[in-house]
Amino acid sequence: MNIAVCVKQVPDSWAEKKMNGGVLDRQGVDAVLNDLDEYAVEEALRIVEAHGGNGEGGANTITVISMGPERTADAVRKALSMGADAAIIVTDAALAGSDALATSKVLAKVIEGGKFDLVICGTESTDARMSVVPAMIAQRLAWAQLTFAGSVVVDAGAVTITRVTEAGVDTMKAQFPAVISVVEKINEPRYPSFKGIMAAKKKPVEIKDLASLGIDASQVGTAGAWSTVVDATPRPPKAAGIKIVDDGNGGKALVDFLVVKKFL
Amino acid sequence: MSEVFVLAQFVGDKVAKTTGELATCGARIGDVTAIVLAAPGKGAALASQVTSGRIAKVVVIESADFDKFGVSASAAVLAHIVGEHKPAALLITSSAFGKELAGCIAVLTDSGLITDAVDVSSELVATQIVFGGSSTVHSRVSHGSAIITLRPNSVTPDLEKSSPEILNVSVAVGESAKHAEVISSQPPVAEGRPELTEAQIIVSGGRGTNGDFGPVETFADLLGAAVGASRAATDAGWYPHSHQVGQTGKTVSPQLYVACGISGAIQHRAGMQTSKTIVVINKDPEAPIFELADFGVVGDLFSVLPQASEGVKAHKS
Ligand SMILES: Cc1cc2nc3c(=O)[nH]c(=O)nc-3n(C[C@H](O)[C@H](O)[C@H](O)COP(=O)(O)OP(=O)(O)OC[C@H]3O[C@@H](n4cnc5c(N)ncnc54)[C@H](O)[C@@H]3O)c2cc1C
Numbered sequence: 297m298n299i300a301v302c303v304k305q306v307p308d309s310w311a312e313k314k315m316n317g318g319v320l321d322r323q324g325v326d327a328v329l330n331d332l333d334e335y336a337v338e339e340a341l342r343i344v345e346a347h348g349g350n351g352e353g354g355a356n357t358i359t360v361i362s363m364g365p366e367r368t369a370d371a372v373r374k375a376l377s378m379g380a381d382a383a384i385i386v387t388d389a390a391l392a393g394s395d396a397l398a399t400s401k402v403l404a405k406v407i408e409g410g411k412f413d414l415v416i417c418g419t420e421s422t423d424a425r426m427s428v429v430p431a432m433i434a435q436r437l438a439w440a441q442l443t444f445a446g447s448v449v450v451d452a453g454a455v456t457i458t459r460v461t462e463a464g465v466d467t468m469k470a471q472f473p474a475v476i477s478v479v480e481k482i483n484e485p486r487y488p489s490f491k492g493i494m495a496a497k498k499k500p501v502e503i504k505d506l507a508s509l510g511i512d513a514s515q516v517g518t519a520g521a522w523s524t525v526v527d528a529t530p531r532p533p534k535a536a537g538i539k540i541v542d543d544g545n546g547g548k549a550l551v552d553f554l555v556v557k558k559f560l
Numbered sequence: 561m562s563e564v565f566v567l568a569q570f571v572g573d574k575v576a577k578t579t580g581e582l583a584t585c586g587a588r589i590g591d592v593t594a595i596v597l598a599a600p601g602k603g604a605a606l607a608s609q610v611t612s613g614r615i616a617k618v619v620v621i622e623s624a625d626f627d628k629f630g631v632s633a634s635a636a637v638l639a640h641i642v643g644e645h646k647p648a649a650l651l652i653t654s655s656a657f658g659k660e661l662a663g664c665i666a667v668l669t670d671s672g673l674i675t676d677a678v679d680v681s682s683e684l685v686a687t688q689i690v691f692g693g694s695s696t697v698h699s700r701v702s703h704g705s706a707i708i709t710l711r712p713n714s715v716t717p718d719l720e721k722s723s724p725e726i727l728n729v730s731v732a733v734g735e736s737a738k739h740a741e742v743i744s745s746q747p748p749v750a751e752g753r754p755e756l757t758e759a760q761i762i763v764s765g766g767r768g769t770n771g772d773f774g775p776v777e778t779f780a781d782l783l784g785a786a787v788g789a790s791r792a793a794t795d796a797g798w799y800p801h802s803h804q805v806g807q808t809g810k811t812v813s814p815q816l817y818v819a820c821g822i823s824g825a826i827q828h829r830a831g832m833q834t835s836k837t838i839v840v841i842n843k844d845p846e847a848p849i850f851e852l853a854d855f856g857v858v859g860d861l862f863s864v865l866p867q868a869s870e871g872v873k874a875h876k877s
Contacts, residue, residue, distance in 0.1 A: 524702050526685055539853065
């Protein structure tokens with residue numbers, strides 16, 4: 297079984313984010329592997345561990361796929377040190393400012409070029425927060441789409457998940473090939489071991505550009521984005537509210553506030 | 561005048577308030593056609609409830625495949641009619657389902673996509689609040705029909721009632737949308753409280769409740785509020801995951817959000833920072849959640865909340 301895990305490098309969740317000409321300024325902040333993608337890497341590892349392993353002598357492979365600037369290699373390295381086998385990074389100056397449509401186009405193209413049975417993604421990136429790329433990849437490939445998985449079972453060329461969303465819990469099943477996304481409750485991602493970190497340095501990382509994927513630069517990046525930012529403005533920091541220390545009448549003061557604000 | 565599609569949403573067999581919110585935005589842009597996707601035989605009963613806001617037409621499409629094949633089947637059908645009618649926009653409520661649906665339709669119809677808008681103007685400019693509430697972004701779709709998902713509770717629905725013409729249309733779901741099959745579904749348990757994303761008031765509890773949501777629920781019920789929870793509380797099994805507010809839970813923007821024993825981690829804020837008024841009860845004066853508070857009480861929730869509940873009762877009587 298060959299598994300692809302799509303990951304993204306994002307600004308650290310805790311760092312202050314700034315806009316620059318309508319796009320996120322990615323230069324000035326620490327970049328990390330998207331938290332939610334660690335669960336996808338972990339789930340891939342658990343699936344292969346239950347089915348004959350990966351790496352040398354293993355029956356399966358895990359390939360990490362990422363699109364982003366050159367330093368994306370750092371985030372990819374983390375996934376490799378957790379235990380993935382190889383990586384493909386798509387990097388190209390023309391990709392800057394790509395929307396979800398373009399991102400899914402590029403990732404789908406890479407996936408098409410491999411022999412993958414299963415693609416695993418996190419549910420969203422902590423920076424863009426759209427939650428659409430996994431579904432879009434499945435749509436572009438015309439593969440089964442099994443997203444928001446709270447559990448995944450792979451058996452004899454089929455995958456069954458429980459889909460956990462605000463609409464309840466659904467059990468869904470499909471034959472390979474399939475695209476799944478996993479929620480953060482599904483597992484506890486492992487920390488890379490020292491051995492894993494050392495091994496990751498020798499794992500193959502293939503760098504591709506748009507030309508090698510046969511994608512025209514006009515279809516991606518700011519030029520190919522089918523939504524345009526009219527303006528982006530920082531929001532004024534919230535005016536400081538009232539803060540009181542409970543002296544035994546805190547609950548009453550709270551009710552008074554609700555009355556003034558006409559909630560009561 | 562241009563045509564705008566809105567996807568009617570239902571909770572069980574009742575129309576959701578968000579349908580009126582979509583229609584309200586849609587009517588600013590053009591003539592609104594509400595689309596109802598229903599199981600066979602259910603369409604008429606659902607369509608008859610789609611009356612809030614200025615709606616010109618309701619189009620009902622029935623198929624057993626919607627329940628059976630999830631997002632893919634709905635996307636295939638909606639993409640088909642969007643391709644046929646080329647509306648100026650298709651508005652869908654933001655949710656896990658709604659956003660994926662929008663994404664698939666954008667791919668299928670070669671259209672631009674904007675998710676999590678909090679408003680859409682008559683010029684089809686969408687407003688989004690991004691990066692932990694620190695920036696407002698206005699954007700517009702520049703290709704195809706504008707596929708936009710709108711956050712629940714962001715727009716005040718027009719109270720006008722319409723009596724739209726109801727049309728039944730049949731669209732077959734193609735084989736390529738039938739790869740993943742829903743084997744069983746369990747709807748969320750109804751608890752007699754308002755639905756979290758629709759609620760005007762939400763009272764949430766975190767690790768500070770220490771597993772006792774009693775005072776939170778009592779206060780919520782007195783205010784007619786929904787109950788939310790932080791991830792610490794859902795992870796501990798104190799409250800169901802379906803009530804989690806935050807990045808990997810629900811995004812809410814009620815008129816009033818009361819955070820009790822919640823520290824205000826960035827992932828929690830991501831789900832509630834657009835709430836209109838925020839009240840905080842927390843023992844720790846340094847808790848970051850106070851940065852968002854319009855009214856904060858530094859104190860123990862187990863004394864502040866019961867006193868506040870008594871106060872509400874006294875006020876009502
Ligand atoms: C990938 C990822 C996704 C996440 N998604 C979410 C999400 O969707 N939603 C979410 O909420 N979190 C999410 N988190 C977790 C988040 O980082 C925090 O860990 C979580 O929000 C903390 O919950 P809390 O505020 O209840 O607990 P804590 O941070 O432990 O805070 C408890 C607070 O209660 C106060 N307190 C204690 N006792 C009392 C008392 N008696 N009276 C009053 N106050 C009291 C304390 O002073 C403290 O401020 C996510 C984390 C990650 C890594």
